[in-house]
Amino acid sequence: MTLVDLRSDTVTQPTAAMREAMLAAQVGDDVYGEDPTVNALQARLADDLGFEAGLFVPSGTQSNLLALLAHCERGDEYLVGMDAHTYKFEGGGAAVLGSIQPQPILQAADGSLPIERLAAAIKPVDPHFARTRLLALENTWHGRALPPFYLHEASEFARSRGLGLHLDGARLFNAAIACQVPARAIAGHFDTVSICLSKGLGAPVGSVLVGSHALIDKARRWRKVCGGGWRQAGMLAAACLHALDHHVQRLADDHARAARLADGLGRIAGVTLLGQHTNMVFVEVPAEQLHALDAHLREAGIRISIGYLPTLRLVTHLDVDDDGVARTLAAFAGFFAGH
Numbered sequence: 001m002t003l004v005d006l007r008s009d010t011v012t013q014p015t016a017a018m019r020e021a022m023l024a025a026q027v028g029d030d031v032y033g034e035d036p037t038v039n040a041l042q043a044r045l046a047d048d049l050g051f052e053a054g055l056f057v058p059s060g061t062q063s064n065l066l067a068l069l070a071h072c073e074r075g076d077e078y079l080v081g082m083d084a085h086t087y088k089f090e091g092g093g094a095a096v097l098g099s100i101q102p103q104p105i106l107q108a109a110d111g112s113l114p115i116e117r118l119a120a121a122i123k124p125v126d127p128h129f130a131r132t133r134l135l136a137l138e139n140t141w142h143g144r145a146l147p148p149f150y151l152h153e154a155s156e157f158a159r160s161r162g163l164g165l166h167l168d169g170a171r172l173f174n175a176a177i178a179c180q181v182p183a184r185a186i187a188g189h190f191d192t193v194s195i196c197l198s199k200g201l202g203a204p205v206g207s208v209l210v211g212s213h214a215l216i217d218k219a220r221r222w223r224k225v226c227g228g229g230w231r232q233a234g235m236l237a238a239a240c241l242h243a244l245d246h247h248v249q250r251l252a253d254d255h256a257r258a259a260r261l262a263d264g265l266g267r268i269a270g271v272t273l274l275g276q277h278t279n280m281v282f283v284e285v286p287a288e289q290l291h292a293l294d295a296h297l298r299e300a301g302i303r304i305s306i307g308y309l310p311t312l313r314l315v316t317h318l319d320v321d322d323d324g325v326a327r328t329l330a331a332f333a334g335f336f337a338g339h
């Protein structure tokens with residue numbers, strides 16, 4: 001019985017074709033800038049998204065951290081969602097390593113940071129205050145694609161107030177597909193964008209930060225300082241290039257399967273459907289049944305994330321096919337029929 005792992009889209013296994021691409025990769029020492037495959041990946045994403053330069057890094061957390069370090073100096077601050085990855089889920093890295101203060105902003109339900117809340121949070125120029133330097137957004141946020149008009153509004157606002165703009169675009173391509181716009185139409189509002197290749201795109205490792213030459217040069221220096229300068233990383237970059245060639249358009253399949261999963265779960269008495277956005281489905285079940293449900297699903301070879309209680313999150317990806325969706329619906333239905 002193959003496992004249907006719906007905990008996250010980070011669990012994907014490299015496909016056979018991806019592994020072949022990795023084996024065939026030309027490599028060199030990337031600290032010297034001599035890995036041709038890493039260079040190709042960086043140039044490819046920078047070109048596709050309309051930026052001067054890119055930087056390949058091991059994780060989205062490091063990519064976001066390097067962006068914050070590139071934009072801000074000691075004693076600066078960035079405006080960021082209270083529930084954003086770059087604030088809440090990255091160990092406070094910007095403060096720990098950069099002496100950069102986050103100014104968390106309460107997100108609206110659609111993941112946007114309302115302009116009036118941003119305006120109110122910008123500090124006057126005065127020695128009492130940290131210097132407000134950057135606005136950091138996240139797209140998708142819990143699967144939600146930020147509305148295109150909001151991106152426009154937020155970037156106009158940030159420019160008018162002299163703030164830099166960073167996007168945590170871990171799932172940028174999911175957002176682009178959901179909004180039916182090219183990824184560069186979203187990325188173009190920002191000075192830097194971080195993209196994860198190891199989520200729904202299915203690479204085993206890797207994120208890329210794109211931006212201007214000046215910002216990427218700074219980020220490269222900080223990457224080395226953080227111990228992230230790597231050598232023959234071309235084998236990993238080859239997996240990412242393969243993902244860009246073969247796994248972007250198919251994200252639409254993940255969204256369609258998530259919609260089917262949501263539709264089916266919503267019909268099961270005992271399950272409350274909270275929402276479905278791109279490749280994520282959120283449901284609630286009675287708290288006292290949660291552990292029995294989790295055990296029942298594990299027995300049926302299905303894993304779901306119960307780390308967001310009281311909400312359950314189910315994420316579709318490259319390794320969840322139609323049969324996986326059917327098995328999940330059957331297992332939920334079976335559980336609630338018997339309780």
Ligand SMILES: *Cc1c(COP(=O)(O)O)cnc(C)c1O
Pocket residue numbers: 058059060061062064085086138140168170171196207
């Ligand atoms: C996964 C993720 C990241 C980066 O995570 P890593 O595990 O460090 O690669 C950043 N932002 C968001 C929104 C994410 O979902």
